[in-house]
Each structure stands twice: as C-alpha cells, then as structure tokens.
Amino acid sequence: MQETASDRSDAAAPDRRGTNAPVPPHTPDPPMPSRWRLFTIKALVLGAIWAVLTDFRADAWVFGLPAVLAGAGLVFLMPAAPAWRLSPQGALVFALWFSVQSVRGAVDVSRRAFSPRMPLRPGFRRYPIALPSGAPRVMFLNTITLLPGTLAAEQAGDAVMVHMLDTRADLDKDLGALERRIAALFALSLEAETSP
Amino acid sequence: MMLESLSMILIALGTVFFIAGTVGLLRFPDIYCRLHALTKADGLGLALIALGVALLADSMGEVFRIILIWFFVAVASATCGHLIARYERRSGEGPSYD
Numbered sequence: 001m002q003e004t005a006s007d008r009s010d011a012a013a014p015d016r017r018g019t020n021a022p023v024p025p026h027t028p029d030p031p032m033p034s035r036w037r038l039f040t041i042k043a044l045v046l047g048a049i050w051a052v053l054t055d056f057r058a059d060a061w062v063f064g065l066p067a068v069l070a071g072a073g074l075v076f077l078m079p080a081a082p083a084w085r086l087s088p089q090g091a092l093v094f095a096l097w098f099s100v101q102s103v104r105g106a107v108d109v110s111r112r113a114f115s116p117r118m119p120l121r122p123g124f125r126r127y128p129i130a131l132p133s134g135a136p137r138v139m140f141l142n143t144i145t146l147l148p149g150t151l152a153a154e155q156a157g158d159a160v161m162v163h164m165l166d167t168r169a170d171l172d173k174d175l176g177a178l179e180r181r182i183a184a185l186f187a188l189s190l191e192a193e194t195s196p
Numbered sequence: 197m198m199l200e201s202l203s204m205i206l207i208a209l210g211t212v213f214f215i216a217g218t219v220g221l222l223r224f225p226d227i228y229c230r231l232h233a234l235t236k237a238d239g240l241g242l243a244l245i246a247l248g249v250a251l252l253a254d255s256m257g258e259v260f261r262i263i264l265i266w267f268f269v270a271v272a273s274a275t276c277g278h279l280i281a282r283y284e285r286r287s288g289e290g291p292s293y294d
Contacts, residue, residue, distance in 0.1 A: 049264065052257060052260050052261070053261060053264070055257050102236070102239065102240060102243075103240060105236045105240075106213055106216075106236045106237045106239065106240035106241075107240075108236075109216070109217075109220060109232050109233050109236045109237050110212075110213060110216030110217075110220070110233075110237050112220070113216050113217075113219045113220035113223060113224070113233055113237070114216060114219060118223060118224075120224070120225065120229060122225075122226065122228060122229050122291075122293060123293040124292075124293065141278060142271065142274040142275060142278070143274075145235050145236075145274045145277050145278065146235065146236060146239060146270075146274060148236075149232070151228060151231055151232050151235070151277060151278075151281060152278050152281075153228065153278070153281035153282060153284075153285055154281065154282045154285045154286070155282075161285065163228040163231075163232075163281060165229060165232055
C-alpha cells in the first residue's frame with residue numbers, strides 16, 4: 001500500500017498540469033495554484049491533524065500515512081479551484097459575528113418550534129450571488145444555512161434558491177451583509193464584482 | 197468546582213437545543229422547515245455540549261479533538277442540509293408554496 005503511494009510522489013516532479021490555458025472569465029480570477037503544491041500543503045495539514053488525534057503515537061502511522069496520502073491525493077481528482085487567501089483580521093471579525101448569528105439562528109428556530117402557534121410563513125427566494133466561485137462561494141452557501149431563518153436549498157448558476165422560514169424577513173439585506181463579510185474574510189472587494 | 201458547574205450549565209443548555217431541534221423535526225410542516233430545525237438548533241446544541249465537555253478535558257489533545265469533532269459536524273450538517281434540500285427540489289416532491 002505504501003509503495004504505491006510513494007511511487008506516485010516520485011513520478012511526480014516533471015508532471016505539471018496546473019499550467020492550463022486560461023479560460024477568460026468575466027472577472028480576472030487569481031492564478032491556479034500548482035497541484036503538487038496543493039498536495040504538499042494538504043498532506044502536511046492532514047498529517048498534523050492525524051498526529052494530534054493519535055497523541056503522536058508512532059505505530060498509528062501504519063493507518064495514518066496511507067490515509068493522509070490518499071486524502072491529499074484527492075486534489076488530483078478534483079477540478080482545479082482558484083487560489084484564495086484569508087485575511088487574519090477578517091477571519092477573527094467574521095468568526096465572532098458568525099458565532100452571534102448562529103446563536104440567533106438557533107434561538108429563532110427553537111422559539112418557533114416550541115411556540116404553540118408555530119409562526120412560520122415558509123417560501124423560496126432567489127438571491128443572485130456576487131462572490132466569485134470557489135472557496136468564497138462555498139463558504140457563503142454553507143453559512144446561509146446557519147443564519148436565522150434561511151437555508152441554501154439549491155445553487156442555480158450565479159444565484160442561490162434560499163428557503164426562508166418567514167418570507168417577510170429582509171433577505172437582500174441579511175445576505176448582502178453576509179456577502180460583504182465573506183468578501184472581507186477573503187480580502188476581496190465586492191464592488192469590482194457588482195459594478196459591470 | 198466553578199468550572200464543573202459552568203460545564204454542567206453549558207451541557208444542559210445544549211440538550212435544550214437538541215430537544216428544540218427534535219420538536220421542530222416533529223412539528224414543522226414540511227421537509228425544508230425541518231431542515232432549518234436540524235441544522236441550526238442541533239448545531240448550537242452540539243457547540244454548547246462540546247464547550248461544556250472541553251472545560252472538563254484533561255489535556256490539550258482532548259480539547260483539540262473536541263474542537264475537530266465540532267468543526268467537522270458543523271460543516272457536514274450545513275452541507276447535508278443543502279444536499280437534502282437540493283435533492284428534494286430536483287425530485288419535485290417538496291412543497292413549492294405557490
């Protein structure tokens with residue numbers, strides 16, 4: 001098992017598929033990171049997680065090493081995603097804001113569940129996404145679900161169908177605020193996206 | 197002693213949110229509303245219980261493992277909620293509220 005895994009990394013160096021011809025999108029996307037760089041970073045992160053999970057036991061690597069290499073190897077099977085970076089300050093602000101919002105979301109839905117009248121006016125709303133595709137958009141879709149009263153039900157092109165517990169709430173305001181915060185988290189500017 | 201009572205309060209509060217999620221699952225009228233209850237209320241319930249248990253942990257390794265469990269469950273629950281809702285929409289079986 002381990003031999004095949006090390007085989008792969010030896011045969012690796014000359015192969016560079018990351019430099020594919022750029023498809024011109026509507027916005028200048030950041031350059032694609034090299035697959036082997038991604039593989040190394042992911043292997044290191046997964047290895048660190050495994051080490052802590054097993055209390056740094058050496059014999060646990062019998063299972064850990066193949067699993068880490070297989071997990072990191074998934075970067076070769078997945079479609080290439082644009083590079084992204086986090087702003088440390090943005091991440092801290094976002095984490096705090098997001099904790100408060102997810103508590104509000106849980107309290108809101110619990111209140112509705114326990115209330116004898118059960119105040120619900122459910123429905124779908126379409127929301128056009130301004131964030132670029134890749135990690136920022138995935139982050140956006142996953143966090144919509146934890147905000148009060150909203151659930152990301154389906155992505156349709158550059159829009160998301162949001163299910164709302166109460167369709168009278170101001171969806172554009174709430175999700176606009178979330179988008180701006182995710183843009184700050186990834187050190188992006190949304191204005192460039194929305195203006196053309 | 198202080199720490200133990202704080203931990204108990206957090207765990208009890210977390211349980212309340214798990215119960216709320218289950219009540220929502222049983223009472224809410226359709227699949228999408230039920231997903232709201234399960235993703236949001238249970239998510240906070242797990243976070244509170246994880247925090248309560250982490251306060252009683254013996255080592256940093258344990259705390260790290262609890263944080264990892266919370267993180268992966270949180271990400272998985274949002275993603276699963278999305279996948280179930282998407283399946284339901286594409287199958288055309290859920291309510292369309294028209």
